[in-house]
Each structure stands twice: as structure tokens, then as C-alpha cells.
Amino acid sequence: MSSEIPEPVPPVSPMPHAPRPKSVGLHKGEPAPGVAKVDPIIVADGITRTFGGLTAVNVEHLEIPRNAITALIGPNGAGKTTLFNLLTGFDKPDTGSWTFDGKSLSNVPAYRVARMGQVRTFQLTKALGLLTVLENMKLGAKGQTGENFFQGLFPALWRKQDKEIEQKALDLLVKFKLDAKKDDFAASLSGGQRKLLEMARALMSDPVLVMLDEPMAGVNPALTQSLLDKILDLKDEGMTVLFVEHDMHMVRHIADWVIVMAEGQVVAEGPPLEVMQNPAVIDAYLGAHQEIDLGELTGRYTPEGKN
Amino acid sequence: MDLAQILSNSVAFIIAPATIAYALAAIGLSVQFGYAGLLNMGIAAYMAIGAYGYAISVLTFGFPWWGGVLVGIVGSVIFSLILGIPTLRLRGDYLAIVTIAAAEVLRLLFLTATFDSVTGSADGLSGYHNSFRAANPFPEGTYGFGPWEMSANGAWVTTIGVLLVAVSLLVVWALMRSPWGRVLKGIREDEDAVRALGKNVFSFKLQALVLGGVFGALGGVVYALPSSVNPGSYVTSLTFFVYTALLLGGAATVFGPVLGSILFWVLQTFLGNILPGLASIGVLPVSSSQASTLRFILVGVALMLIVIFRPQGILGNKKELTFVK
């Protein structure tokens, strides 16, 4: 009778460990490399980048779905970081064009890309060592009056805004468990802490699309858990996330969509579970024995007992 | 050898025009190198632009003294733009080589006989003091006390110099605690990271280069104010000496450049007097010209030791190394 009325959308779960629904129905038609998306945020066409004789990236067509979490996976040297560099204006492609939110990004310098709301982190962290953790965070905020040379001279013009930024930074630091370190030089942080700082700093600018290059590398398991929840929160707040990761558990856990690269090309894409069944992906990247313990694989011990 | 006289000569340099000129140039370098990480090896050229800009516009174009100062400033801004717009994208050590080469080109252009009527070539320029001295509010007489006693003209030069230093320090101090300064320090640490946060790194670097260059040019003006412009002054060694003063005081500190310049000049004067003195009374077994060379050897050694053992300088924070890795 009232079957016409759609089911109410379940409220966003406040509980960290309750399973959260994946976004589905992102694509149009069969999932295949370059498949069109219902609502793409990035559309790239014919992007190539060569280094000498080596073709690091060669992507014919690629769309990144909006307000979803997309994982970019692939073997070492597949061109994932290079693609990140190209999309964010840190490197220039030999050919190709791409749009972000419908606006062309070809030849747009990196800082403009970031200002448009497409913010990235780096695989090799770039903490600003001789700035304190808090200063690192405050640097991330956009539209600061005091960053103008002349206005910077007069604290009255920027003090208030700076206070707000500081509050926001402190809140984020608490979330990322870095609040105790806020007055330390970033140089004194550990590798994992730097990853966290870099991610938190990127969030200071209220991005639309967050691009994370191996965000979990070097972060301890307990913190990984809570970081994954942070990333899911980002989606709930309306952001889009694109991340590179080698940890398949994580990919399976949070990604709504997976794109697989190998030798510069997109070789497969689709929802995580399907992609991971794809024989080509297993061949090129995952390996046939991903469910088997590494110890068994190398013969260090048998499934029955460790020796 | 009159020790009291030597000491008095030395401490006189606490506020000598040369010290003030170095301090201004070093403040400029602190903005460029200390805070923004730009390896400008051409600060001598900025000083030359200030000095020649001032002297030429007074002598050749009949400008009043303050007009000459303005010309020096504008000249330095133009130089920064010409130099900075293409080079600020280069790696740090490339920037160093470009700036040092550009400084040398400029020096040779000031030195060549080709433009003698304007630049005075090897003789340099002098006799541009009328306008400045006419504006001197101090009536004839002596001012100051003890080692710091000076003529009315000296007092006028010193007053202008100290005022310039004070204003420069105020500007640097205000800027470096503002978000502008935060971006600059971020760029020094890793410009890609700052770029990824949406800051126009190039523009900030250019602003830092221009600002520091203006201080450098003002330093050049003060260098020229008391007597003459001598092309032999603006050599590469001048740049190195200003770096020594800067690193001694602390490159990424507000007062470091001033402290460093004072120490540099007081020590230089002291050694320049005491060493030949010691040689002449036979304490040092060297000739007196050898004895005065010794102090320059010491400058070089000091520069090495500072960079190796205390790169943050006297006033710098222990943890703050201020060097681009």
C-alpha cells in the first residue's frame, strides 16, 4: 500500500564500529576500465606522462565518483603517485585534459588546484619540520587575511580570524590524537605521526576532494582503525576521497569503488569485492595466494602449527 | 700600541655607518635566506644598486637626497623582479649561482669605462653630499660622547641609519609573527607541501625577495652616505661578509642580523688594529701587513665554524637549524 514511499535513509551512525553502508550504483553500465559514473567529480581523458623512454601514466578515460571513497591500487611503479601529481598540478602531462567539478584543470598550477578544493597528501610525508605542529595546522587554512603582505603587518586585521583557525586546528588535532604535541616542532614527530599531521593539515582547508597517497603506511593498527572511521566521516560530511593504498584489508573495508592501475594503465575498476575477484587483478597485483598466510606461502610454518 | 685607543676605535663601530649598512643588508638576507630559504648570493648587488642609485640620481639627475633613496629602492625592486621571476623556480643552489653571477655582471657594468660619465668607472662616485647635508637638522658641532663622538654630518648619517634599522626591524618582526611569515617559513621547510595547501609559493618568494632587496638597497645607501661610492666595495666578498654577520647573529631571528653586524665590525676593527700592533711590538712574528690579513682568514674560519657547529647563530633557537636540507 504505502510501498511507493521510499525507505527513510538510515541516520549516519554515531557508533564507530557499526558497519557503515557502502555507496553503490556509482557507475553507468558494466564496470570496466573507464566506465562512466553517475556523478563524476573528476573526468580525465587521454592523460600520458613519460619519463625518457618509460611511460609512467597512460590513462585513456577515467572518472572518479563524487561523494564516495575510491581506492587506487596497483603494483609498485604502476604510476599511481605520478597520476596524483598530474591531477593535482604538481607535474605536467605530455598529453591529456581533465576536469574537476566541471572546470578544466589543464595548466592550472598546483596551488590553484588546491584552492579549488582538491587537496592532496604526499606518499613521502612533507611535515614542515621547523614549524610547530599547531603552526603546520594553521598553515592549512584557506583565505587567511594575514597572508596578505600589507594586512599581515597589522595584527588587528587578522587576529580574530587566526583565533578561529587555531580553534579549528586544535579540534582536528584532538581527533587525530596529536593535541599533546601541538607545541613541538613537526621535525620531532615519528613517521606515522607525520602522516597523521599531513592528513589533518589537508583537512584544515575544508576540501571537496581529498587525495591521500598511502595514508596508512606506517600508522599503527589501533590508530588505523580510528583513521578509517575518520575517512568514512569525511564521506558523511559530503567530501570525496581518493586514496592510494597497498593494504587490501583497508581497501575492502572502506572503499566504495576501486581502480586498479598497472604499468601506467587502468586495467580494471569496479566495486571492491568484484574487482578483487577479477583474475587480471589477481594476476597483476594481488597474487593468487592473498587469503593464505604468508608463512605458509614461504614455508616458514604449516597451517596446523607454527614450528 | 695604545690599547685604550684600539678599544675605543672598536666600540665606535657599534653605531658606525658601515655597521648600520651591514645590519640593513643582513636584515634583508634574513628575510630572504633565514625565513624564506632563498639562497641569495647577490646581496652585494643590492647594496650597489642602493649606493649607485642614490649617487647617480643625485649627481647625474640632480635629485634631492630622498629622491636618490627612492631611486635606490625602486632599482632594487626592479632587480628583484628581473632576477626573481625566472629564478625563483630553480633549486636552491642554482639560485645561488644565478644571483652571484648577476651580481658580478652588475658590478662589471658599474666598473667598466664604457659608462664612465655616469658611474665614474673604477674611481666610483663622490661629491653628492650637498642635498643630504643641507637637510641636516643638527647644527654644527660635535655630538655623542667618548668613542661615539661625531660631527654634525656624522650624527645626521647615524640618525638616518638607526631610524632605517629600527623601521626594518619593526617590519620584519611584525611580518614574521603574522600568517604571512608562517607561509614564508613553511616555504623554507618544503615548498611543495605549502603549494599543496593552496598558497601561491612563487608570489610569496617574490615578495620576500623584493622586501629583502629593499633592505639591502637601503644598506647600500647608508654605506654611501658618509663619503663615496667605490666599485671595489661591492665584490662577492661583501656578500660573504654579510652572510657571516647574519649567520653569526642568527639567520632566522629578528635581532640576529643587527647583533651579528655589530659583532662583525667591532671584532674586525679590533683585530685590524690589535694584530698589526702586536706585530709591530714583536709579539706576533709576522709583518704588519700580514697581521692585518690574519683577520680575514679568521672571518673565513669563523664562517665555517658557525655553519658547522651553530648554524642557528647566537640568537637562534637550539632546535632551529634554519638550513634547507
Place this chain on the structure above:
Amino acid sequence: MSATGFTATRLRPTLLVIFGGLLVLAALFGSAPAAHADEVGIEDNPYRVSGNVQYNGDPLEGVKLTVEGGGYDAEVETDAEGKWRVGVPEKSEYKVTLDESTLPDGVAVVGDTSNVQTVTVGPGGRVTTNFFIGKGERNVTPFFDQVVQRLVSGLNFGLMLGLAAVGLSLVFGTTGLSNFAHAEMVTFGALVAWFLGAALSVPIFIAIPLAILLSALFGLGMDVGIWRPLRRKGLGTVQLMIVSIGLSLALRYVFQFFIGGGTLQLPGSNSPEIPLFGAVKLTVIDIVSMGISIVVIAAFAFWLLFTRIGKATRAISDNPSLAAASGINVDRVVRIVWIMAAGLAGLAGVLYAYYRPGLKWDMGAQILLLVFAAVTLGGLGTAFGALVGALVVGILVEISSLWIPADLKYVGALVVLILILLLRPQGILGRRERIG
């Protein structure tokens, strides 16, 4: 938030226009009737070379002369009385060239004298030289001969720069250090050769090899005593560069401490000139010097290409961490590189002392930027590139002085250095480096 909204790509053409415009301006400015400069460098320099240019007892105004020697040069014009005066830094030999194109038509330097005279500033500190001017066609050196003469000098100078440049480049390639003290390694070679050859009267053909040997040891000493410990300490490249600046200053003044501020001559520095063809002349020393450079450079190239250490050196320049990982003993190779670099620099110093002629405490510093120019031109860190770069710089410096005033001859090379760094930082032969 930043004040300028320019982007990288939009600025470059603008800049080139500005830069080009400035050069044009400078050229215009330069050709304008300048300089009533009958006295040049009088205040700065203690000694004087002077003269009086007259034709039939009438003074000639506006005649240009150049005074060159010991790495110093100055240009001067006669005043209304035909007089000129140039201050020179040292009591030594200077070459005075009268620019015949600035004489009135139909008048030239006649008699046995040519338009080039060599004068020696003696104990009095003053010397006068006069040219015999009479009716006659100018005894012009054909332009072609001038070009050839300059080309040959340029080649000589370039080879000498090359010896210094390959060392600087190797050190940069293997350690990342832009070594400003390389200049002092050049001076060191000349100084030791002088000390042995002139002060201790060791025969010069023994003194020079010994000087090179001692230079090489000096390089070893610097690596062991300074650079290796600093590398261990983990100093950054910028820090290392500033240390090298300090070392350069210190060494330079140490040299001055021992030999004073004047110019010293190596034995045999005034060798006879051999006319080759036309007006082209070379001294015996020039010829020997070029021969030595070529042989040494060939040997060096062989070493770099075919010996194990040479190959390792190139591997390290290519990718230090990879080389280390593949079992190359980086420290050992770097030490050998320092020895080679210092030995070559020492030889360059000896040859430069003959070329200038004369050795001086800051002679290395005078050509340091040219050496840097050579290294950059060829592509930082590639030894063969540095060699090509050095030849280009040497020839450019000499050839360009056919058109631009002698006291601006280094400007051309430095402007090229700047432009290369701006437009093609990887140099002529270098590869584009890995970004990020």
C-alpha cells in the same frame, strides 16, 4: 591571498621581453658617445701607466686605449690634450693597445711600433708609453686573423678552464657540493709551482709535476680533514656550500698572508712568440700549455670511461644511493675524486698563471664564476659536459671581446650562464633530472 596573481607560465615570456629589452638598452647605452675618461682607476690603484697621443704635435682627443695585464684591464680615452692615464694595481707588465679605429682617417700608428705595446711598471711605479702616429693606412690586422687569434686564445683558455671545471663537476656529481673553494685549489697549484720553481729554484719541469702532486695531496687532505667528517655529520648541501665559502675566504687570505697582494711570475713566463700565419702569433708556452691540457684531458676521459673507479664515479653521479646499494664503496670513490679534482685544478692554476700572466692570491676566485658557468653550461655533474662548457665559455670570452669592451668580456659568459640556468637548467649535455 598573495599579492601577485601571475602564474608561472604566463610570466616567462614577459620576463624574456624585459630581459631582452634591458640588454638592448645596455647595448644602446654602450654605443652612446660615453666617457670622457682620460683617467681611469687612479684612486684605487697605486701605480700608473700613462701617455700622450699626438699627430704632428697636435693632440688627438677621444682615442681609445686598453691596458691589460695580470688579470686586470682598463679602458681609457685621451682628453683634449691627447693625454691619458690609467691606474694599475701592480708593478708588472702591461699590454697597451691603441684602438686604431678611433684615430682620425688617414692616420695610423707608424714606424716600427705596432698599435700594441708592452710596458713594465718599474720601481718608480710609473711608466709612460707613446705611439708614433703618422700619415698612413692603418696597419689593420685582418678581421679573419683577429678571429683566429681570439679563437686560439679562447681554446687555450677554455682547455685550462676545462681542467678546473671537470674537477668541480665530479665533486658536485658525487657529493652534491657546489665547492666555492675550488678556486683556491686552482691558486694553490700555481702558488706551489712558484714556490718550488721560483723561490726554491727547482727546475720548472720538475716543479710543475710536484706542484700537481702536492695539489692532489691537498685535495685528499681536504676530503679527509673537512668534507668527509661533514658528510658523516649529515650537513645539508646548502650548509656544505656555505662552509666551502668560508674555506674559500680563509684559504684565499692565507695565500695573501704568504705572498702578499702583488703578482708573481713563474719562471719562463716571457717566452718568445712564434708567428703562425698572417697576424696570428702564439707563445711557446701557449702551445705547450694547450698540448698538456689536451693530453691530460684525454687521459682523464680514458680514466672516466674505462677504469673501474672511473665507471664507479659515473655511477655515483648518476644515482648515489643505487651505487652504494650495488656495492660501490662511495667514500673511497669520493676520496679519489677529490684527489683527481684537486690535481687537475692545480694544473689549471699553473697554466692560468702562465696565461694571465702571473699568479696572485685571488687568481682562482677571478675565474671561479667562469668555471661555474662551464659546469652549468654542460649540465651540473656531468664531467664531459663541463669540458664542452669550458671550451664554449673560453672561446665566448675571447671572441666576444672583438665587439664588447675588454673590461666587460666576462659579462658575456656570465649572462650566458644565467640564461642557461633559466632556460635549460640541465645544461647542454645533461639530462632532465628527476623531479620530486
